[in-house]
Amino acid sequence: MYEQRRETTPSRHPERASFDEALIDAVLDEALVGHLAFVADNLPQVLPLLFVRLGRTLFVHGSTGAHFARMAARQKSLLVSFEVTLVDGLVLARSAFNHSANYRCVIAHGTARLVTDAERKAAVLDALLDKLVPGRRAEVRAPTADELRKTAVLELDLDEVGAKVRTGGPLDAEADLSLPVWAGVWPIERAFGSAQRSPDLAESIPEPAYLAR
Amino acid sequence: MYEQRRETTPSRHPERASFDEALIDAVLDEALVGHLAFVADNLPQVLPLLFVRLGRTLFVHGSTGAHFARMAARQKSLLVSFEVTLVDGLVLARSAFNHSANYRCVIAHGTARLVTDAERKAAVLDALLDKLVPGRRAEVRAPTADELRKTAVLELDLDEVGAKVRTGGPLDAEADLSLPVWAGVWPIERAFGSAQRSPDLAESIPEPAYLAR
Numbered sequence: 001m002y003e004q005r006r007e008t009t010p011s012r013h014p015e016r017a018s019f020d021e022a023l024i025d026a027v028l029d030e031a032l033v034g035h036l037a038f039v040a041d042n043l044p045q046v047l048p049l050l051f052v053r054l055g056r057t058l059f060v061h062g063s064t065g066a067h068f069a070r071m072a073a074r075q076k077s078l079l080v081s082f083e084v085t086l087v088d089g090l091v092l093a094r095s096a097f098n099h100s101a102n103y104r105c106v107i108a109h110g111t112a113r114l115v116t117d118a119e120r121k122a123a124v125l126d127a128l129l130d131k132l133v134p135g136r137r138a139e140v141r142a143p144t145a146d147e148l149r150k151t152a153v154l155e156l157d158l159d160e161v162g163a164k165v166r167t168g169g170p171l172d173a174e175a176d177l178s179l180p181v182w183a184g185v186w187p188i189e190r191a192f193g194s195a196q197r198s199p200d201l202a203e204s205i206p207e208p209a210y211l212a213r
Numbered sequence: 214m215y216e217q218r219r220e221t222t223p224s225r226h227p228e229r230a231s232f233d234e235a236l237i238d239a240v241l242d243e244a245l246v247g248h249l250a251f252v253a254d255n256l257p258q259v260l261p262l263l264f265v266r267l268g269r270t271l272f273v274h275g276s277t278g279a280h281f282a283r284m285a286a287r288q289k290s291l292l293v294s295f296e297v298t299l300v301d302g303l304v305l306a307r308s309a310f311n312h313s314a315n316y317r318c319v320i321a322h323g324t325a326r327l328v329t330d331a332e333r334k335a336a337v338l339d340a341l342l343d344k345l346v347p348g349r350r351a352e353v354r355a356p357t358a359d360e361l362r363k364t365a366v367l368e369l370d371l372d373e374v375g376a377k378v379r380t381g382g383p384l385d386a387e388a389d390l391s392l393p394v395w396a397g398v399w400p401i402e403r404a405f406g407s408a409q410r411s412p413d414l415a416e417s418i419p420e421p422a423y424l425a426r
Binding site: 011012032033035036037038039042043044045046047048050062063065066067070079080081082083085087089090092093094095096097099101103105107109125126129132133136137139140141142143144147151169170176177179180181182183184185186187188189190191192193194195196197198199200201202205206207208211 | 224225245246248249250251252255256257258259260261263275276278279280283292293294295296298300302303305306307308309310312314316318320322338339342345346349350352353354355356357360364382383389390392393394395396397398399400401402403404405406407408409410411412413414415418419420421424
């Protein structure tokens with residue numbers, strides 16, 4: 001279990017909150033993109049980033065020229081909020097008001113820091129690629145020292161972290177149950193399509209098995 | 214075209230920026246969830262919200278008890294950044310470094326305000342439901358005055374807004390092209406599953422045609 005804190009207790013629907021480590025880790029490991037918020041010149045900023053979790057630490061990466069990376073380099077650290085959401089379905093109720101979505105959301109707060117050790121940075125980037133496409137990292141050219149230098153990796157300890165989860169069908173008011181309208185859940189999934197070969201790829205190179213999932 | 218501004222010009226890959234109104238509107242209309250960032254007690258906050266676009270205005274909704282809604286009510290307005298991202302595919306290059314994702318991202322900045330007019334609020338919520346499930350709104354029970362009072366709607370003019378888009382295959386270095394590894398794009402799509410009826414739904418009520426998309 002992650003520790004529950006005031007900052008990670010939702011203001012609404014606290015019964016949907018969870019601090020279960022397996023649940024939180026599963027959301028972070030399934031999602032491809034997270035949303036990094038920070039404050040620049042007193043203004044809120046948010047941007048989408050690929051990320052990977054290793055143990056109780058989250059890592060995002062980007063160009064060293066990116067705004068968040070330059071701020072983190074200048075300040076030595078960056079106060080952030082990081083949000084990851086998987087939408088699992090639309091919840092169709094008998095009333096407009098009780099419509100909802102099923103989702104699994106993780107929000108973490110804290111002080112993010114740049115990873116400066118080249119070896120550690122390389123290990124994080126390897127893990128990121130193997131998260132996105134398991135098995136891929138072993139097949140491709142490894143990063144050069146120059147490529148590593150151009151890549152900023154920011155780490156955030158999963159200390160202030162919590163999940164909010166909605167599952168199940170619509171919660172209709174008793175008086176609405178007899179209305180003659182369909183009610184239930186419309187599931188949403190992420191689907192991978194057929195892999196598209198690069199036009200400049202030699203015909204002798206077959207499609208890897210990991211693209212068939 | 215939306216007007217290009219300093220705030221909406223990406224620090225990296227400016228060639229991927231777009232201010233094309235049709236493109237931006239299409240992303241906002243396809244995405245279900247957006248990510249609202251704001252600053253509370255000098256700390257960044259970000260949370261996922263369902264939203265709808267009407268013309269050049271974005272609307273998010275939530276409980277009047279939600280943190281962002283209470284802040285907006287207290288301050289009369291809320292400085293926000295709102296981000297929407299659709300991930301269209303993973304881009305598999307011959308080198309780890311050149312891996313990427315194809316995506317369409319829209320980010321808007323500005324001062325959001327609560328919608329206080331009940332009629333306007335109702336119209337926005339109708340539009341939101343019809344965005345999520347086209348045709349649904351006409352079939353369900355309309356919100357009561359009390360339900361409308363419990364719902365906060367925040368509006369943000371699409372003034373400081375821009376898109377960033379990556380499409381196409383991997384951009385490998387010339388020297389990597391002959392490496393014997395598969396390269397290309399692995400498309401990602403959102404898929405709706407088979408609708409799941411509520412157990413308490415009368416058998417005589419058929420599945421609506423709009424759930425078959």
